[in-house]
Amino acid sequence: MLQRIVLVSAACLVLAAPAAGQQGTAEIRGRVVDQQRAVLPGVSIVVTNQDTGQFREAVTNADGTFFLTAIRPGRYEIVAELSGFKRFTRGNIIAEVGKTTTIPIQLQVGGIEETLTVTAESPLVDTTSKEVGGNIDARELIELPSINRNFVGFVGLLPGIVPSISNESFGSDSISVNGQDARYNNYLLDGANNNDDVIGQRAGTQARTPIEAVQEFQVLTGQFDAEFGRTTGGVINAITKQGTNQIRGSAFGFFQDASLTKRDYFAAKNDLEKPDTQQQQFGGTVGGPIVRGKAHYFFSLERVHIDDGVTVNIPSRPELNDTTTERTRVWNTVLRFDHQINPNHIWAVRWLREDSPQFNQVIGDVTLAAAREEFDIDQTVVGTLTSVLGNSRVNTLRVAFTREDVAFANSGFNSNGQRQDLLPPTLNFLDFTDQQNGVAQARINNAYQLEDTFSWFVPGRRGDHDVKFGFQYEYVSQRFTNQGSANGAFSFPTNHPFDPADPSTYPERMSIRVPGGSNFYQKGHYVSAFAQDKWAINSRLMLSLGLRYDLDILPIDESNNPFFDFSGPDDYPVDTNNFAPRVGFAYTLDDAGRSVVRGGYGLFYNQTRIGQISGFINDGVFSDSFIVNFPTSNADPGPSNGQFPTDPFLVNGPVVNRDLLNQLYPPGSRVRNGGGIQVDNPDRLTAYTHQYSLGFERQLRADMSATAEYIRVSGRDALMTLDLNPGLRTSTSRTARLVRINAEFPSSVATQVNIGETDYDALQLQLEKRFSRNYSVRGSYTLSYGRGNYGGVGNAPASGFQLLDDMRLDLNEGPLDTDRRHNFVLSGTALVPRTGGLTVSWIARALTGLPFTITDSSTDPDRNGSFSEPLPAGTYSGEGEDTISVDFESERNGARGPNFFQLDLRLGYRLRLPGLQANQSTLDVFGEIFNVTDRANFSNPTGDRRSSNFLRLTSLRDGALPRTFQIGLRFAF
Numbered sequence: 002m003l004q005r006i007v008l009v010s011a012a013c014l015v016l017a018a019p020a021a022g023q024q025g026t027a028e029i030r031g032r033v034v035d036q037q038r039a040v041l042p043g044v045s046i047v048v049t050n051q052d053t054g055q056f057r058e059a060v061t062n063a064d065g066t067f068f069l070t071a072i073r074p075g076r077y078e079i080v081a082e083l084s085g086f087k088r089f090t091r092g093n094i095i096a097e098v099g100k101t102t103t104i105p106i107q108l109q110v111g112g113i114e115e116t117l118t119v120t121a122e123s124p125l126v127d128t129t130s131k132e133v134g135g136n137i138d139a140r141e142l143i144e145l146p147s148i149n150r151n152f153v154g155f156v157g158l159l160p161g162i163v164p165s166i167s168n169e170s171f172g173s174d175s176i177s178v179n180g181q182d183a184r185y186n187n188y189l190l191d192g193a194n195n196n197d198d199v200i201g202q203r204a205g206t207q208a209r210t211p212i213e214a215v216q217e218f219q220v221l222t223g224q225f226d227a228e229f230g231r232t233t234g235g236v237i238n239a240i241t242k243q244g245t246n247q248i249r250g251s252a253f254g255f256f257q258d259a260s261l262t263k264r265d266y267f268a269a270k271n272d273l274e275k276p277d278t279q280q281q282q283f284g285g286t287v288g289g290p291i292v293r294g295k296a297h298y299f300f301s302l303e304r305v306h307i308d309d310g311v312t313v314n315i316p317s318r319p320e321l322n323d324t325t326t327e328r329t330r331v332w333n334t335v336l337r338f339d340h341q342i343n344p345n346h347i348w349a350v351r352w353l354r355e356d357s358p359q360f361n362q363v364i365g366d367v368t369l370a371a372a373r374e375e376f377d378i379d380q381t382v383v384g385t386l387t388s389v390l391g392n393s394r395v396n397t398l399r400v401a402f403t404r405e406d407v408a409f410a411n412s413g414f415n416s417n418g419q420r421q422d423l424l425p426p427t428l429n430f431l432d433f434t435d436q437q438n439g440v441a442q443a444r445i446n447n448a449y450q451l452e453d454t455f456s457w458f459v460p461g462r463r464g465d466h467d468v469k470f471g472f473q474y475e476y477v478s479q480r481f482t483n484q485g486s487a488n489g490a491f492s493f494p495t496n497h498p499f500d501p502a503d504p505s506t507y508p509e510r511m512s513i514r515v516p517g518g519s520n521f522y523q524k525g526h527y528v529s530a531f532a533q534d535k536w537a538i539n540s541r542l543m544l545s546l547g548l549r550y551d552l553d554i555l556p557i558d559e560s561n562n563p564f565f566d567f568s569g570p571d572d573y574p575v576d577t578n579n580f581a582p583r584v585g586f587a588y589t590l591d592d593a594g595r596s597v598v599r600g601g602y603g604l605f606y607n608q609t610r611i612g613q614i615s616g617f618i619n620d621g622v623f624s625d626s627f628i629v630n631f632p633t634s635n636a637d638p639g640p641s642n643g644q645f646p647t648d649p650f651l652v653n654g655p656v657v658n659r660d661l662l663n664q665l666y667p668p669g670s671r672v673r674n675g676g677g678i679q680v681d682n683p684d685r686l687t688a689y690t691h692q693y694s695l696g697f698e699r700q701l702r703a704d705m706s707a708t709a710e711y712i713r714v715s716g717r718d719a720l721m722t723l724d725l726n727p728g729l730r731t732s733t734s735r736t737a738r739l740v741r742i743n744a745e746f747p748s749s750v751a752t753q754v755n756i757g758e759t760d761y762d763a764l765q766l767q768l769e770k771r772f773s774r775n776y777s778v779r780g781s782y783t784l785s786y787g788r789g790n791y792g793g794v795g796n797a798p799a800s801g802f803q804l805l806d807d808m809r810l811d812l813n814e815g816p817l818d819t820d821r822r823h824n825f826v827l828s829g830t831a832l833v834p835r836t837g838g839l840t841v842s843w844i845a846r847a848l849t850g851l852p853f854t855i856t857d858s859s860t861d862p863d864r865n866g867s868f869s870e871p872l873p874a875g876t877y878s879g880e881g882e883d884t885i886s887v888d889f890e891s892e893r894n895g896a897r898g899p900n901f902f903q904l905d906l907r908l909g910y911r912l913r914l915p916g917l918q919a920n921q922s923t924l925d926v927f928g929e930i931f932n933v934t935d936r937a938n939f940s941n942p943t944g945d946r947r948s949s950n951f952l953r954l955t956s957l958r959d960g961a962l963p964r965t966f967q968i969g970l971r972f973a974f
Contacts, residue, residue, distance in 0.1 A: 024099075024189050024192035024193075024228065024229070024238060025074075025098060025189065025190075025191045025192030025193075025238065025239075025240045025385075026070070026071045026072055026073065026074065026098070026099075026192070026397075027072045027073070027074045027096035027097055027098055027099065027100055027101070027102065028068070028069065028070045028071075028072060028096075028100070028101040028102065028467075029048055029068075029069045029072055029077065029079070029094065029096055029101075029102050029104060030066070030067065030068045030069070030101055030102070030103055030104070030129075030458075030467075031066070031067055031079075031103055031104040031105055031106055032061075032064070032065045032066045032067075032105060032106070033046075033061050033065045033066075033067070033081055033083075033106045033107075033108060034065055034105075034106070034107055034108070035086070035107070035108055035109075035110070036107065036108075036109055036110065038107075040061075040063075040064050040065030040066075041061060041065050041083060041086075041108060042061050042062060042063045042064070042065060043060060043061060043083065044060065044061040044065070044067070044081050044082065044083045044106075044108070045058070045060060045081070045082045045083065046058065046059040046060065046061065046067045046069075046079065046080070046081055047079070047080045047082075048069055048072070048077050048078070048079050048080075049077060049078050049079075049080070050073060050075050050076070050077055051075075051076045051077060051078050051092060051093070052075060052076060052245040052246065052247075053073075053075070053243065053244070053245050053246060053294070053297055053339070054246050054293060054294030054295070055073065055294065055295075055339075055341045055347065056341075056344070057069050057072065057344075057389065058344055058389075059392055059393075060392050062392075062393070062460040062461065063460070063461055064460050064461050064465070066458075066460045066465055068393060068458035068460075068465075068467065070395050070456040070458070070467070071387050071395045071397050071456060072096050073096075073243070073339075073347075074096050074097055074098040074216065074217060074240060075096060075216075076093055076094070076095060076096075077092075077094045077095075077096055078090065078091070078092040078093075078094070079091050079092075079094060079104060079106075081106050081108065082113055083108060083113075084113060085110065085111075085113075086108040086109060086110060086111060086113065087108065087109045087110070087111035087112065087113070087115040087116060087117045088113055088114070088115065088116045088117065089106055089107075089108055089116075089117050089119065090116055090117070090118045090119070091104065091106075091118070091119040091120075091121065092118075092120075093120075093123070094123050095123035097136045097138075097217065097219070098136065098216075098217055098218065098219045098238055098239075098240050099132075099136070099219035099221070099238050100127045100130070100136065100219070101127055101129040101130065101467075101535075102123060102124065102127075103124060103127075103128060103129065103594060121703075122703035122704060122773075124594060124700065125700045125704075125705070125706040125769070125771070126594060126595060126596075126597055126698050126699075126700045126706055127587075127597075128543065128587055128589045128594045128597045129467075129535055129537070129543050129587060130535075130543075130545070130587055130599070131224050131545045131585030131586060131587055131599045131600065131601040131694070132221050132223070132224050132225050132226065133161075133221065133222050133223035133224050133694050133696065133710050133712065133765075134159065134219060134220045134221040134222045134223070134225075134235070134236075135159045135160075135219075135220055135708075135767065135769070136217060136218070136219045136220070137152075137155050137156070137158060137159075137217060137218055137220070138216075138217040139215065139216050139217055139242070140772055140777070140830075141155065141158070141777075141779070141828070141830075142155060142212045142215055143212065143213070143971070144830045144840070144842050144907075145828055145830060145842050145843075145844055145907070146842060146843070146844060146905040146906060146907040146929045146930075146931065147212070147905075148166070148905070148931050148960075148962065148965070148967075149166065149172075149174070150211070150212045150255070150282060151172055151174045151205075151209060151212075152210060152212050152215050152218065152239065153172075153174040153175070153176065153205045153206060153209075153237070154166060154174050156176050156218075156220050156235075156237055157176060157826065157846070158779055158781065158826055158828050158844070159220050159222065159767065159781055160222075160710070160765035160766060160767050160781035160782065160783045160824070161178060161179050161222045161223070161235075161712060161763060161765050161783050161785075161824075162176050162177070162178050162220070162222065162235065162824075163176065163177045163819065163821050163824060163848065164176050165177070165183065165959060165960065166959060166960025167204065167205075167959050167960060170204055170357075170359065170375055170377065171209070171305075171307075171329050171331055171357040171359055171377070172205065172206070172208075172209030172355065172357060173204035173205050174205050174960075175202060175203055175204060175205045176205075176235065176237075177234075177819045178222050178234040178235030179222055179223060179234065179235070179712055179714045179761055179763065179785075180714065180759065180761035180763075180785065180787035180793060180817050180819050180820060181233055181234035181235075181690075181714070181716070181761075181793070181819070182201075182203070182234070182793060182794045182795070182819070183201075183202055183203045183205075183234070183794075184200070184201025184202055184203045184610070184796075185201065185202070185232050185233050185234040185607055186202045186232055186234040186235050186236070186237060187202075187229065187230070187231050187232035187234070187235070187236045187237070188202060188205070188206045188207070188237045188239070189236065189237065189238045189239065190206070190208075190210060190239050190240070190241065190351075190353070190381060190383070191239075191240055191241055191349075191351050191383050191385070192238075192240075192383070192385065192397075192399055193381065193383035193399060193401035193403075193450060194207075194381070194401055194403050194448055194450045194475065195207050195208060195210075195239075195381055195403065196231075196403070196448075197405060197446070198403075198446060198448050198475075198477040198525070198608075198610060198611060198612075199405075199444065199446045199477075199479050199610060199611055199612035199615075200610065200612045201610050201612070201613075202234075206237075207379050207381065207403055207405055208353050208354070208355045208379035208380055208381050208403070209333065209355050209357070209379070210239065210241065210335070210353060211284070211301055211303045211333050211335065213251055213253065213284070213285075213286045213301055213303070214241050214242055214286060214299075214301040214335040214353075215239055215240070215241060215242070216240050216241060216242045216243075217239070217240060218237060218238060218239035218240070219236075219237075219238040219239075220235060220236070220237055220238070221235060221236040221238065222235045222712070222765075223603075223692050223694050223710075223712050223714070224583070224585055224601040224603055224692060224694050225583075225603075226469075226533050226545065226547055226583060227531035227532065227533045227547030227548055227549040227581070227583045228454075228469060228471055228531050228533055228547075228549075230473075230529050230531070230549055230551050230581070230605075230606065230608070231527070231529075231551070231606075231607070231608035232605065232607065232608070233605045233606070233607050233688070233689065233690040233714075233716065241299070241335060241337055241351055241353075242286070242288060242299050242301075242337070243288065243297055243299050243337055243339045243349070244288030244289050244290065244291075244297030244298045244299045244337070244339065245288060245289065245290070245297060246289075246290050246293050246294060246297075247289065247290075247921075248287065248288070248289035248290075248974075249287075249288055249289065249921070249973075249974060250285060250286045250287035250288060250973070250974060251285055251286050251971060251972060251973045251974070252284075252285035252971070252972045253282075253283060253284060253285065253969065253970065253971040253972070254281070254282070254283040254969060254970055254971075255280070255281070255282040255283070255967055255968075255969040256280070256281055256967065256968050256969065257278070257279065257280045257965060257966065257967040257968070258277075258278060258279040258280075259275055259276065259277050259278045259279070259310075261965065261966040261967065261968075262275075262278050262310065262962075262963060262964075262965045262966070263935060263963040263964045263965070264963060265310065265312050265937070265957060265961075265962070265963040266937035266957065266963070267312045267314040267322075267955075267956070267957070268310075268312045268324050270882075270883075271312075271314065271319065271322045273312065273322060273323065273324045274324055275310075275324070276308075276310040276311065276312075276324040276325055276326045277308065277326060278308050278309060278310040278326055279306065279307075279308045280305075280306070280307045280308070280309070280967070281304075281305070281306040281307075282303065282304070282305045282306075283303075283304055284301070284302050284303035284304055284333075285301075285302060286299070286300065286301040286302075287299075287300050288300065288337075291338075291340075294341075295340060295341050296338070296339065296340040296341070297338070297339045297340075298336075298337065298338055298339075299335070299336070299337040299338075299339075300335065300336055300337075301333075301334065301335035301336075302332075302333070302334055302335075303331070303332075303333040303334075304331065304332060304333075305329065305330070305331035305333070305357075306329075306330060307327075307328070307329040307330075307331075308326040308327070308328055308329075309326060309327045309328075309329065310324065310326060310962075311324065311325050311326060311327050311361075311363045312324050313325075313363065313367075313368055313369060314955050314956060315366070315368070315432070315433050315496075315955075316881070316882070316883075316949070316950060316953060316955060317431075317432055317433075317496035317949045317950070318430075318433070318496055318498075321368050321433075321435070323368075323369055325361060325363070325369055325372075326361065327359060327360070327361050327362055327363065328359065328360040328361055329357065329358070329359045329360075330357075330358055331355065331356065331357040332354075332355075332356045333353075333354070333355050333356075333357075334352075334353070334354045334355075335351070335352070335353050336351070336352045337349065337350070337351040337352075338350050338351075344389070345388060345389040345390075346386070346387070346388050346389070347386075347387045348384070348385065348386045348387070349384070349385050350382070350383070350384045350385075351382070351383050352380070352381075352382045353380060353381050353382075354378070354379070354380040355377075355378070355379045355380070356377075356378050357377050357378075357379075358374070358375065358376045358377065359374065359375045359377075360374050360412075361374070362374065362375060365434070366432060366433045366434065366955070366956070367433060367434045367435070367438070368433065368434070368435045368436075370435055370436050370437065371411075371427065371434045371435055371436065371437060371438045372411070372412075372438060373409060373410060373411045373412075373438040373440050374409075374410060374411065374412055374415060375407065375408070375409050376407065376408045377405070377406070377407040377408075378404075378405075378406045378407075379403075379404070379405050379406075379407075380403070380404050381401065381402065381403045381404075382401065382402045383399065383400070383401040383402075384399070384400050384401070385397060385398070385399045386398045386399075393457060393458035393459070393460075394455070394456070394457045394458075395455070395456045396453070396454065396455050396456075397453075397454045397455075397456075398452075398453050398454075399450070399451075399452050399453075399454070400450065400451050401448075401449075401450040402447070402448070402449055402450070403447070403448040403450070404445070404446070404447050404448075405444070405445070405446050406445045407443065407444060407445075408442070408443035409440045409441070409442055409443070410438075410440060410441040410442070410443075411424070411437065411438040411440065411441070413437070414441045414484070419441070419484070420484075421439075421441040421484035421485070421486075421487035421488050421514075421518075422484070422487040422488060423488075424437055424488040425437045425488065426488050426489035426490060426491055426511075426655055426656075426657055427439040427486070427488060427489070427490040427491070428490075428491055428493070428499075428508075428655055429490055429491065429492045429493065430493045430495070430496045431493065431494065431495055431496050431947075431948060431949065432496055432943075432948055432949055432950050433496070437488055439485055439486045439488060439490050440485050441483070441484040441485050441487065442481070442482065442483040442484070442485050443481075443482050443483075444479050444480060444481040444482070445479065445480045446477065446478065446479035446480075446611075447477065447478050447479075448475055448476070448477045449475065449476045449477075450473070450474070450475045451473070451474045451475075452471065452472065452473040452474070453471075453472055454469070454470075454471045454472075455469070455470050455471070456468070456469045457469075463538070464536055464537050464538040464539065465536075465537040466534050466535070466536050466537075467534070467535040467536075467537075468532075468533070468534050469531075469532070469533040469534075470530075470531070470532050470533075471529075471530060471531045471532075471533075472529070472530050473527075473528070473529045473530070474526070474527070474528050474529075475526070475527040476524070476525075476526055476527075477524065477525045477526075477527070477611055478522065478523065478524040478525075478611075479522070479523050479524075479611060479612070479615075480521075480522050481519070481520070481521055481522075481523065481615065482518060482519065482520045483514075483518060483519040483520075483626070484514065484518040484519075485514065486512060486513055486514040486628050487513065487514040487517075487518060488513075488657075489511055489512070489513040489657040490511065490512050490513070491508035491510070491511050491651075491655040492508055492509060492510040492511070492512075492636070493506070493507075493508050493509065493640070494509050494636070494640050494641040495640075496949060499654055499655055501654060504639060504640055504643055504644050504645040504646075505640055505641070505643050506640070507639070507640045507645060507646050507651060507654055508637075508640070508646070508651050508654065508655050509636040509637045509638075509639070509640045509641060509646060509651070509736065510630060510631065510632065510636045510637065510651075511630070511631045511648075511650045511651060511657070512628055512629065512630045512631075513628065513629060513631075513657065513662065514626060514627070514628050515626075515627065515628075515629055515662065515665075515666035515675075516625060516626070516666040516667060516668050516669060516670045516671075516672060517625060517626055517668050517669055518626055519619050519625075519626035520626075521615075521618050521619055523611050523615060523618060524556065524611070525553065525554065525555040525556070525609075525611045526553075526554040526555075527551070527552070527553055527554075527608060528551075528552045528554070529549065529550060529551045529552065530549070530550050531547065531548065531549040531550070532547065532548050533545070533546070533547040533583075534546045534547070540589070540592075541588060541589045541590075542586065542587075542588050542589075543586065543587040543588075543589075544584075544585075544586050545583070545584065545585040545586065545587070545601065546583075546584055547582070547583035547584070547603075548580065548581070548582050548583070549580075549581040549583065550579060550580050550581070551579045551581070551606050551608070551687070552575070552576075552577060552579065553575070553576065553579075553608060553609045553687060554575055555573070555575075555609060555611060555614060556570075556571075556573060557573040557574075557614060557617050557618065557681055558570065558573075558618070559572055559573055559617075559681055561621035561622055561623055561624075562617070562621060562622070562680045562681055563622060563680075564680050564725065564750075564752065565680065565681060565683055566683065573681065574681065574682065574683055574684070574685040574686075576685070576686045576687045579606045579687055579689075580604075581603065581604040581605060581606055581689070582602075582603070582604055583601070583602075583603040583604070584601060584602055584603070585599065585600060585601020585602070585603070585694075586599065586600060586601065587599040594700075595699060595700040596697070596698070596699045596700070597697070597698050598695075598696070598697050599694075599695075599696050599697075599698070600693075600694055600695040600696065601692075601693075601694055602691070602692065602693050603691075603692045604689060604690075604691060604692075605689060605690050605692060606687050606688070606689045607687060607688045607689065608687075609687055612796070613720070613753075613796055613797065614681065614753075616679035616751075617679055617680065617681045620674065620676075620677065620678055620679040621674065621678065621679070621680065622673065622674055622678060622680075622746075623671055623672065623673055623674060624671065624672075624674045625669075625670065625671040625672075627674045627675070627676045627677075628676045628677070629666070629675040629676040630676065630748070631648050631649075631650040631651070632648050632738075633675070633747045633748060634728070634738050634739045634740070634741070634747070634748070635730075635736055635737060635738040635739055636735070636736045637651055637736070638734070638736035638737075639651075641735070641736055649661060650662075675747055675748070676748055677748045677749045677750075677751060678726075678746060678748065678749065678750045678751065679750075679751050679752070680725070680750060680751070680752050681752065681753075682752045682753055682754060684754075684755075685720070685753055685754075685755065686718050686755045687718070688716065688717070688718045688719045688720060688755065688757070689716075689717055689718060690714050690715060690716045690717065691713075691714070691715040691717070692712070692713070692714050692715075693712070693713040694710055694711065694712050694713070695710070695711050696708060696709060696710035696711065697709050697710075703773075704770055704771045704772075704773040704774075705768070705769065705770040705771070706768075706769050707766075707767070707768050707769075708765075708766070708767040708768075708769075709764070709765070709766050710764075710765045710766075711762075711763070711764055711765075712761070712762070712763045712765060713760070713761070713762050713763075714759075714760070714761040715758075715759070715760050715761075716757070716758060716759035716760070716761075716789065716793070717758055718755035718756075718757070719755070719756075719757025719758065719759065719791065719793075720753040720754070720755060720757065720797040721753070721754060721755075721756050721757045721791055721797055721798060721799065721800060721808075722751050722752070722753060722754075722797045722798065722799040723751070723752055723753070723754045723756075723799075723803070723808065724749045724750065724751055724799070724803060725743075725750040725751070725752055726741045726742060726743045726746045726748070726749055726750040727741065727742060727749075727803060727804070727805050727806065727865070727866070728740050728741035728742060728866060729805070729864045729865065729866075730861055730864040730865075730866060731864075732864070733860050733861050733862055733864055734860070734861070735858060735859055735860060735861060735868075737861070737864075739866045742805065751799075753797045756790075756808065756810065757789065757790060757791045757793075757798075758789055758790050759787065759788070759789030759790075759791070759793045759817060760787065760788055760789065761785060761786070761787040761817070762785065762786050762787075763783055763784060763785035763786070764783070764784045764785075765781070765782075765783050766781065766782045766783075767779075767780070767781045767782075768780045768781075770829075772830070775831060775832040775833075775834060776829065776830065776831035776832065777829055777830050777831075778827075778828070778829040779827075779828050779829065780825075780826070780827045780828075781824075781825070781826050782823075782824070782825045783821075783823070783824040783825075784822070784823060785820070785821065785822060785824070786820070786822070787816060787817035787819065787820040788814065788815065788816055788817060788820075789814070789815075789817055790810040790811075790813050790814050791810075791813055792815075792817060792818035792819075792893070792894065793817040793818055793819055794817075794818040794819060795818075800812075800813045800869075801813070801867040801868070801869020801870075801893075802863075802865070802867075802869055802870075803865060803867075804863055804865045805865075812893075813869075813893055814892065814893065815852070815854075815892045815893030815894040815895060816852040816893075816894040816895075817852075817894075818851070818852070818894065819851075820851070820852055820894070821848050821849050821850075821851065822849045823847070823848065823849045824847075824848050824849075825846070825847045825848075826844065826845065826846045826847075827843075827844075827845045828842075828843060828844040828845070829842065829843060830842035830843075832911070837910075838910050838911040838912055838913070839908075839909075839910055839911075840907075840908070840909045840910065840911050840925070840927070841906070841907065841908050841909075842906075842907045843904065843905065843906050843907070844904075844905045845902075845903070845904045845905075846901070846902070846903055847900070847901065847902045848900065848901040848902075849897065849900055849901075850897040850898035850899050850900050850901070850941070851897070851898050851941055852894035852895070852896065852897055852898070853894060853896055853897075853898055853941045853942075853944045854869070854871050854892075854893050854894055854895060854896065854944050855871060855872045855877050855887070855889045855895065855896055855944045855946070856868055856869065856870060856871060856872060856944055856945050856946065857872060857945065857946040857947055858945050858946075858947045858948075859946070859947040868945070869893070871889075871891045871892055871893060871895055872889070872891065872946070873891050874889060874890050874891040874895070875888075875889060876888050876889070877889055877896070877946075877952060878952060879942065879950075879951050879952030879953045880951075881953065882953075883953055883954040883955070884942075884951075884952050884953045884954070885899070885942065885952050885954060886952070887952065896944060898939075898940070898941035898942070899938070899939045899940075899941070899954070901938050901958070902934070902936055902938070903931075903932050903934075903936065903938065904932070904933040904934055905929065905930070905931045905932070905933065906929065906930045906933050907927050907928070907929045907930075908927060908928055909925050909926055909927025909928065909969075910925070910926050910927070911923055911924070911925050912924045912925075912926075921973075921974065922972075922973065922974045923972070923973050924970065924971070924972050924973075925969075925970060925971045925972075925973075926969075926970045927968070927969055927970070928966060928967070928968050928969075929966070929967040929968075929969065930964065930965070930966055930967075931962060931964070931965045931966075931967070932961075932962055932963060932964050932965065933964065934964075935963060935964035937957060937961070937963075938957060938958050938961040939954040939956070939957055939958065939961075940954075940956050940957060940958040940959070940961075942954050942955065
């Protein structure tokens with residue numbers, strides 16, 4: 002395997018040479034002409050960061066062009082000098098992360114001691130790029146209302162993106178981009194990896210970056226250049242703040258408690274006590290010079306105390322309804338150092354650490370007894386060296402490290418010496434879970450990243466070429482331990498409490514982990530290379546030509562896989578054909594560069610997460626840790642027929658028979674897997690998408706632009722689960738025994754096959770007005786349509802329609818699980834005139850509901866062992882309180898859940914304070930109202946007609962909250 006990695010890495014180096022993309026940087030380009038518009042070669046160009054004093058130098062080429070890449074985003078002054086001409090100066094040029102800013106320069110005849118100063122707004126339109134997306138700056142992050150102050154939530158201000166505010170873990174807000182699974186995004190921080198290489202990005206970034214430490218971020222939702230990989234979703238390209246030549250910083254505090262919060266819908270409806278909620282977020286930042294113009298520091302510290310309100314709503318068992326608080330305690334630290342060694346070399350290092358334990362997590366339809374805890378420490382470190390190698394060549398070397406140390410369990414497990422098998426069993430009733438949380442797992446995953454990048458501006462070769470090459474290598478690993486379900490879990494056919502005298506209340510199935518806990522180590526290697534050329538054929542037309550190659554090397558011991566022709570330890574699937582071409586254009590319609598038409602096509606590969614194949618390591622034919630079911634092939638039919646169960650593990654009710662279990666599976670042994678088996682597929686490939694786009698952007702005035710884009714994303718070769726040991730029930734009864742085709746294996750034998758397909762089409766509109774004239778506005782709207790032969794979400798989801806060896810994917814066609822037909826968001830901020838400092842800001846969002854399926858799990862018409870068959874088309878209604886009616890098309894995801902609307906508002910007052918930095922010290926005092934209309938935004942109801950909650954609204958969507966008021970203050974200096 003090592004030889005394979007070395008050979009591939011060497012080949013990529015030969016192909017790529019070193020490379021430096023715009024991962025955390027910006028570009029400034031232009032052409033210098035005289036008053037007769039003749040080009041001027043040999044002009045001295047100096048670009049200086051107005052805040053730090055760090056600078057870059059260049060000389061115009063024979064055609065008068067200059068190009069500076071790998072520029073730190075910020076506010077710049079450009080100076081151009083040539084003997085016989087007046088000195089040219091232009092300041093306040095905004096270089097945004099991931100963008101190329103074009104600055105035209107015209108010199109006037111005169112003495113060099115004379116200065117021509119030009120004042121103009123930085124252009125809003127990037128006329129050089131085919132990429133689709135947008136940028137969010139620090140002003141929006143700081144001035145717009147945010148319930149949890151996680152910058153990922155602001156990503157959803159852009160079109161094509163649906164954010165999900167999560168209660169599952171602190172800072173785990175996620176996004177779906179262009180209908181894709183949230184796992185398939187790529188989060189970069191200061192150009193380096195900030196992803197979870199085990200489970201993907203379904204919980205957002207690996208380490209949460211505090212808002213006060215973020216300078217800005219770019220979001221690329223499509224057609225991103227070849228330098229960006231590992232995703233078929235979006236790229237979130239964020240950078241942290243750095244110190245400046247003046248000592249600047251902030252101090253802030255945000256406060257809310259129960260007196261400022263209404264009871265949520267279900268707490269009020271059930272007349273439950275309002276939970277004693279509180280939220281306190283406070284901290285500060287400071288940055289400044291170590292050596293003015295050369296070396297700077299930046300430091301951020303944030304403390305978060307949250308007691309978040311939780312309501313348990315179980316309509317079938319109202320005695321279990323209750324309210325409580327989920328407790329979160331966080332320390333978040335950022336430290337950064339930047340140093341310009343000389344005009345040609347700049348280096349920087351940044352460290353981010355998040356420690357975020359959470360207690361009393363109530364996740365899903367569970368009682369308070371089934372709550373859990375989480376202990377999580379995340380951190381990332383990145384070091385960067387940028388070297389100017391000549392007038393037109395720049396190299397960037399970057400090394401990075403990312404770690405997650407996380408544990409999920411219940412309080413009993415954490416207090417009894419971590420013995421899940423000693424805890425009471427989990428009770429899974431028809432519509433809720435009680436008594437114990439079965440989760441008990443921990444992992445430490447590390448990622449080491451190295452990339453060397455090179456950029457070369459080549460003018461006058463049938464146009465100008467902005468050429469980039471790149472090589473990237475990442476090593477990832479995880480140490481995973483799992484005692485989940487070692488306490489056993491009993492499933493009941495009803496919601497009634499257990500009564501030893503009533504056979505209908507007995508469990509019908511038990512599942513439990515045997516013979517012991519899981520403990521394994523896993524690793525992976527990711528190698529990639531790219532070549533990219535932005536070819537300016539003339540002043541109007543820019544072609545973008547790129548090619549990327551990705552290789553995922555994930556060692557798996559296949560010796561325990563009888564379905565694999567194993568020939569040695571290096572015999573595992575490696576997809577070596579992942580070449581991804583990216584082509585596109587940007588055509589400027591006018592000389593002023595205000596209107597541009599752009600479009601492109603690209604092939605984009607996902608990165609195979611090591612967690613996606615972890616099951617192959619521990620769930621083989623022989624294992625020392627797996628989950629087994631009793632009975633094996635069906636639920637015991639007794640309880641649902643009013644009779645006592647006959648399975649030996651069920652006859653005593655919800656009590657684990659440890660003596661019998663230990664006889665069957667002696668603790669500490671490695672035995673034949675009696676549960677579901679997972680085996681690798683030698684033909685497993687990497688999933689990819691084809692992306693097409695065509696768009697138009699117009700700068701309406703100096704501070705405003707409008708954009709319209711058509712996007713098509715076609716996903717292919719997505720991994721789905723195929724059961725190699727399917728079966729048929731002996732009858733259509735829900736509890737009938739499933740007879741599998743291979744009696745050698747008592748349960749399923751799952752493998753992953755590349756047969757998933759999705760298609761997403763969208764019209765995306767955006768209006769952006771930068772802050773000027775005392776206000777800013779951003780509006781976006783997305784009209785989308787997404788379908789596929791699976792939901793488009795999940796870790797290799799199965800088709801519920803598989804019948805023996807036929808996957809019947811035609812029956813699995815339907816809307817994507819992420820399909821939101823309409824997505825509208827409007828945000829802005831304003832300084833109210835003639836008030837001396839009154840400010841107002843807002844975010845309003847409206848979404849159509851998510852799709853779901855109407856089924857009936859009381860019967861299995863095709864006897865395939867699942868209950869996925871949709872009911873006939875028609876209108877369906879629930880019975881009782883809080884129920885809805887839906888129009889259903891007879892297909893997967895043929896119904897729509899509740900729509901979503903939320904308006905958040907901030908009203909405050911800004912005071913400008915005297916001090917060492919005149920007019921730069923401010924104090925903001927404000928109040929924020931979240932969910933101003935107090936709308937109850939519900940999650941989808943169950944569509945299973947067997948459930949007592951059929952089409953009943955029983956919970957609010959993740960992140961939903963009642964009307965909540967928060968007070969805050971922020972001092973900036």
